[in-house]
Amino acid sequence: MSMSQEKLESFRRAFPPSRGVEEIPGQDIPTFQVERELLPELARRLKDDPDFDFKMLSDVCGVDWPERQARFDVVYHLYSLTHNHRLRLKVPVSEQDAVVPSVYGVWRAADWFEREVFDMFGVRFSGHPNLKRILCHPSFQGHALRKDYDPGQRWLLREGEQDEPSWAREVQEDEDHFETQVLNLGPSHPATHGTLRTVVRLDGEVITRAECEIGYLHRCFEKMSERHTWNQIIPYTDRLNYCSAMMNGVGYALAVEKLLGVEAPPRAQVIRVILSELSRIMDHIVCIGANLNDVGAMTPFLYVYQAREEIYSLLEACAGGRLTISYVRVGGLANDVPEGFEEAVRYLLRRIPPLVDDMERLITENRIFRQRTEGIGKLSAAEAVDWGWTGPCLRASGVPYDVRKTNPYLGYETYDFKVPIATTGDTYARYLVRVEEIRQSLKIVEQALKRLAPGPIITDNHHVALPPKEKVYTEMEALIWHFKLIMEGMKVPKGEVYGFTEGANGELGFYTISDGGGSPYRLHCRPPCFAVFQAYPHMLEGHMIADSIAILGSLNIIAGELDR
Amino acid sequence: MSEASVGKPMLPVAGKPPAGPRVSDGSNIFLTTKLDRLIDQARKNSLWPFPFGTACCAIEFMSTIMSHYDMSRFGAEVVRFSPRQSDLLIVAGTVTDKMAPVMVRIWEQMAEPKYVISMGACACTGGFYRAYHVVQGIDEFIPVDVYVPGCPPTPEALLQGLLRLQEMIAAGETHYQRMVAAARAKAKGAVS
Numbered sequence A: 001m002s003m004s005q006e007k008l009e010s011f012r013r014a015f016p017p018s019r020g021v022e023e024i025p026g027q028d029i030p031t032f033q034v035e036r037e038l039l040p041e042l043a044r045r046l047k048d049d050p051d052f053d054f055k056m057l058s059d060v061c062g063v064d065w066p067e068r069q070a071r072f073d074v075v076y077h078l079y080s081l082t083h084n085h086r087l088r089l090k091v092p093v094s095e096q097d098a099v100v101p102s103v104y105g106v107w108r109a110a111d112w113f114e115r116e117v118f119d120m121f122g123v124r125f126s127g128h129p130n131l132k133r134i135l136c137h138p139s140f141q142g143h144a145l146r147k148d149y150d151p152g153q154r155w156l157l158r159e160g161e162q163d164e165p166s167w168a169r170e171v172q173e174d175e176d177h178f179e180t181q182v183l184n185l186g187p188s189h190p191a192t193h194g195t196l197r198t199v200v201r202l203d204g205e206v207i208t209r210a211e212c213e214i215g216y217l218h219r220c221f222e223k224m225s226e227r228h229t230w231n232q233i234i235p236y237t238d239r240l241n242y243c244s245a246m247m248n249g250v251g252y253a254l255a256v257e258k259l260l261g262v263e264a265p266p267r268a269q270v271i272r273v274i275l276s277e278l279s280r281i282m283d284h285i286v287c288i289g290a291n292l293n294d295v296g297a298m299t300p301f302l303y304v305y306q307a308r309e310e311i312y313s314l315l316e317a318c319a320g321g322r323l324t325i326s327y328v329r330v331g332g333l334a335n336d337v338p339e340g341f342e343e344a345v346r347y348l349l350r351r352i353p354p355l356v357d358d359m360e361r362l363i364t365e366n367r368i369f370r371q372r373t374e375g376i377g378k379l380s381a382a383e384a385v386d387w388g389w390t391g392p393c394l395r396a397s398g399v400p401y402d403v404r405k406t407n408p409y410l411g412y413e414t415y416d417f418k419v420p421i422a423t424t425g426d427t428y429a430r431y432l433v434r435v436e437e438i439r440q441s442l443k444i445v446e447q448a449l450k451r452l453a454p455g456p457i458i459t460d461n462h463h464v465a466l467p468p469k470e471k472v473y474t475e476m477e478a479l480i481w482h483f484k485l486i487m488e489g490m491k492v493p494k495g496e497v498y499g500f501t502e503g504a505n506g507e508l509g510f511y512t513i514s515d516g517g518g519s520p521y522r523l524h525c526r527p528p529c530f531a532v533f534q535a536y537p538h539m540l541e542g543h544m545i546a547d548s549i550a551i552l553g554s555l556n557i558i559a560g561e562l563d564r
Numbered sequence B: 001m002s003e004a005s006v007g008k009p010m011l012p013v014a015g016k017p018p019a020g021p022r023v024s025d026g027s028n029i030f031l032t033t034k035l036d037r038l039i040d041q042a043r044k045n046s047l048w049p050f051p052f053g054t055a056c057c058a059i060e061f062m063s064t065i066m067s068h069y070d071m072s073r074f075g076a077e078v079v080r081f082s083p084r085q086s087d088l089l090i091v092a093g094t095v096t097d098k099m100a101p102v103m104v105r106i107w108e109q110m111a112e113p114k115y116v117i118s119m120g121a122c123a124c125t126g127g128f129y130r131a132y133h134v135v136q137g138i139d140e141f142i143p144v145d146v147y148v149p150g151c152p153p154t155p156e157a158l159l160q161g162l163l164r165l166q167e168m169i170a171a172g173e174t175h176y177q178r179m180v181a182a183a184r185a186k187a188k189g190a191v192s
């Protein structure tokens, strides 16, 4: 939703072009180009002025325009929870003087996002407290997302060159003059789910300082997407949040469809809703199960995992794959669902609730679990928004922000479901919210199933979707379309959009720029757990070391999405 | 074992055959083999995997050990997150240049004998990430015994990979066993 006219007017009055703020018309959300000198003041005003009230910084990313004098754009996406409006700011800088004032002092969410821009483009942020590489390793040379960086150019990291927090080697004593201990958790640690690393300083068992290191699964999604056609990117999006692959594909396809101005046919939309909500269930199951597993309760995981296997079977029947299904296409779906789909979904609707009930009976009132999670890893609503949290984690802190309600897509406004929230914002609350979301998702699936009517599953716009095979073999025109789409890929009109959907972890954004060619000029993914995880080291301070595990599990950090 | 051999000691004969009528109660059946072979049998049926799961493949690895596919049926369920306690490294997922030193370190920390399964296209070859931060196959860094293709491999495929590894251990074909055999042969050559 864009800003109301009067708000825009008052923004224009406060920051007229004479002060170096230039409006870029004709965008999906109001966009302004800002001189960097003005940025700190502007940011402060946008956040604090109740007329604008941009309390959340959703995303910061860079764009490289090598032929321009001011080579880089730093792009900010802002969101106001109270007014439900968005704003995009662009700050151009030249290569020789690539410095932008950091907005970390205004929104803490800028912390890692700015580091990422620095890592990928070499733009420095003055005033940032810890500006160093975040995704690429410390021995990496150059800045990978610059257009002139060769995507195949690797750099080796040797043992001993790994990154280390600046404070890790400082000797420190506690009040009894015992040396405090520095402990390294991960990246290969049973509770870090593979690829997260946290370095903590311990005083006894209490964490006094922590720092996270990510990027162990940085697979260059954004660079790869610049080298592939629009539809070829879908398999890559599957591997962002691989616990709920379908939803990434849907989010990406919706962003590109927005740019193209096409819409998937109703049947495809309903199937997308059904499979997305089932994926959300799968994702929450893994999160809850892994969290329980990490705090020592293995049994519930075994129960709920059955639900996952059942959903897998359905996905496999639809798309052929279990996990990374690549089922979505721009403009619709790859193929229709198989016979017996509705029956299978109905079976799931019967099968999943008892499994979730079983798990709940074991856990929700379980004394051990409650003692380990209640009051642990608390984050207030204001802090959570400041860090850029979205999704179940934010809702557990009491903020009812859900993209499906605030900016409905795929007809979510017509479904009857509730957005569960909790108020305590602790690990237990995050568990409760997720369990309730599973039930709400089932409700949505049930309603969607009733609307599933026969019809096409992909748009008939043949600049976007392949014509049906029978036509390709019998009609000349269809054959040409087919050839052109396969050889050149579809052409997306010049422009940019920020498409965002409610992923399992929160607002999943795809900032897409097209130069009119067969592949994106720039595709930036706004991963929800990136914003969530940056608060984690700060949450740890003052907690026991064992709590760090319980907290981490409840945040549901998926490395594929975090590091991309 | 065929009818004829029951009750008859196989070569070599250890001591005298027991006197009196022969009873086929199984007490006087014995097999002979090399100690190495016997140990290999034990090893192959009690693999302790270290799941080096980094990405999507790790989720399928999780499915494999969960109740539905249940890897413990094949004697490999004791998943250990300490390299000191495990002898099978399952690399499940993409390994990046940032992660590679960690993986090598873990492999080095594992006690011998040790085996490596590379699960998924990424671990085998880098998969479809031909990019600036991704290792193009973990065999750039560590020796691999079994490559399981797929993106991600289905749990069935991983189980097949496991069975293949067991066959290899029985036949003495793994990287570790070949290394030991070569070293022995060399030592023998040096003596004679």
Ligand code: SF4
Pocket: A239, A324, B055, B056, B057, B058, B092, B093, B094, B119, B120, B121, B122, B123, B127, B150, B151, B152, B153
């Ligand atoms: S092989 Fe495929 S599924 Fe496995 S880690 Fe790589 S991309 Fe993910």
